[in-house]
Amino acid sequence: MKEFDLQELEVATDGFSPSRIVGKGSHGSVYRGILKDGNHVAIKKQSLGLQKLGDNTKLENEARILSSLHPHPCLINLLGISYDSFGNKILVTEYMPNGTLHEILHLSAMPLSWPKRVEFAIHIAKGVGFIHESDPSIVHRDIKSANVLVDKNWKAKVADFGLAIREDELNVPAGTIGYLDPGYTTPCKLSTKTDVFSYGVLLLELISSRKVIDVVESPASIVEWAVPLIQKGRMMEVVDKRVVLPQYTRRSIKQLLRMAARCLSPTEALRPCMPQILAILESSILSPVPRPLSINLIPEIILKILKSKKMRISGTCEDHDIRSKKMSKHTLPVREILIDLTLK
Template sequence: MNSVRYPYIVTFYGACTETGKYALVMEYMSLGSLYKILHKDKLSLDWFNRLSVALQAAKGINYLHKLQPPILHRDIKSLNLLLDEFRAGYIVKVCDFGLAQTRNETTRQTVLTHALPCTLQWTAPEILRLKKHTNKSDVYSLGIVYWELAANEIPYDEHQNAVIREFVLSGERLDIPQTTPLKFATLITKCWTNEPKDRPDCSQIIDIIEQCIEDQIIIPNIPVDATWQPKGTTVAGGMGEGNDSNQLNHPLGLFIDDDDQMIVIADSDNHRIVQWKIGDTKGQVVAGGKGKGNRLNQLNGPTDVLIDKETNSFIICDYGNRRVVRWSHRSGTTQGEILIEPLIESAIFGFVDEPLPP
């Protein structure tokens, strides 16, 4: 476990082997498991975030499968996928793979605790037939997790183990919700097919999910001879001049974040920076919004904004205060920090290509 280092694998730091105080020290993931988020917290994820979770999980498992020698997880389920907030979305990391690697394949595991479901729900049919565990057995389990993302339900909830076992071995599968994107629904069906050889490997799964994500972003091909109609589509504001969450007042600079599918706008006369996700009808104030002023929690006529991915923060040209400020993108941030002041009247925000100080 200690030798595995990968962005989508939980980091193992060490262990306590003192008698009576055995413990593993691992990376902390503040949101807990995907199981907790979906079935206890009842967090509603849009399809972009669901597909992002699915992709990251596949990348983590694929990494284990590609190691030499390969590591088979043997216990993939929503309980073993941990999440944390990252930018405007989530980061997903696979856990419990080290224990699963050394687990006896014939060990029966039915009920973990009275509060949590048994592992049986995620177990491939060949394992129920006491066959050898392969990378395709992990893929089957991943398919069940993908069904959880689509249905937002516990697989085989409230059904007895014997009933689940008979259902799976007979080739029956859970109903995939009709609201599931077609390509993702097809992927789930492929992952849980009865024959392991007919299932995709994780590299193929990654390619398919990346296509699913691209399908969520509708960018039509524009013909060379296209002519423009004298009208456009409003993607932010458009509800008149004002300072409500669905309004803007003299918007100036903007930054398009392709990774997180959002637009960040310098809402100048409202003295704030607004984040607007593609398709939303309201924006979210991420900097300023406390009236015109020069305090660290205020802006004065901001004209430009960009996102510094390395520090997960907004860099803002606070024009009226003749300064450049950094404002963290992390939730709970109430004020910025000054990077440069004062700026002369003719300073141009966009021309500097030197890295900003950390």
């Protein structure tokens, strides 16, 4: 792993200027940096208070987990590390110019289209599924919209592995209220299905654009609000009202909401695993949608019908055996074909 010189990172961030901060968390801040080669990077650094305390556990853990994984297009890419003046680790990752999914869902005036929401759901499922399939499995423990970053090509990537641990490691239960699996109460309860529960909450948030915990709503919890609606078959009431939905999307929306409800099952064994979720997303939800029939395709379709009936075309065009003549819109106008069929 590349080790960056601290001075280079200070220059890249204008001395870690507050104007360069693009994100904040309990562990510290993330700065946008421009390296001397012109590349934009994100630099994650401990807060001053934690630096003095020497509490660098989250960044140390994130570096440990990410460096153990092969690069994946749906996970944030760790470019290297550095150390501050107290000896605490600094992380350098790829820069994601479109911010977090949380910002896009709750702060943007322009709502996401339905296809983009499904695409993001797939990206996240691929990223989470990848870490679950490592040996031993890695559990992220903090799947939420604020930990999903979006790159310049509008591809979503799972980030912030500060709480991630391997499934065979014991640790105090951790996560974010609203996304946290209520069954994860002791270290021995940890499993990949813990992330599946959080993913189910994130799906509801992605579909509805409602905050996971919103004290101005009743009920305040997105799970307590959405799951009863899904169970009663009132699934379209969960969908973001700002999004215009063609009729053909209703089936995929309902299927996605049913899957979200399965992810949120109190019984862990009833929750699907990430490969199953991804299979449903890719095979059913993203199945090709019939497009409106192009007028240019009508002659070809009519030709096939006539061939099957062994009919002949007459009228303004010379009689030809349809079985031996190749039709084109230039030699056989659609209007003439329709008129001819009507007269026969």
